[in-house]
Amino acid sequence: MTDAQQIATIKSQTLARIAEITAQPKPTYQIDGQLVAWGDYLSQLQRAVDWCNEKLAGESPFEIRSQGYS
Numbered sequence: 001m002t003d004a005q006q007i008a009t010i011k012s013q014t015l016a017r018i019a020e021i022t023a024q025p026k027p028t029y030q031i032d033g034q035l036v037a038w039g040d041y042l043s044q045l046q047r048a049v050d051w052c053n054e055k056l057a058g059e060s061p062f063e064i065r066s067q068g069y070s
Contacts, residue, residue: 004059011052018045 001009021042028037 004056007052007055007059011049011056014045014048014052018042018049021045 021038026036026038028035028039030036
């Protein structure tokens with residue numbers, strides 16, 4: 001599996017998790033001294049998708065056009 005394929009898989013899995021979370025939103029709560037902040041978790045997942053997009057954009061083929069003058 002190439003790096004681009006792995007990043008695409010990470011992105012796909014993260015988007016699926018985002019879909020799960022937003023389908024049934026939960027409030028932030030604290031249990032046994034542990035804070036569960038769903039909004040922060042969602043933001044972290046969205047940053048992961050942005051990171052994947054940046055990496056995948058860098059993997060895309062590109063073309064540079066230049067013109068020489070004599």
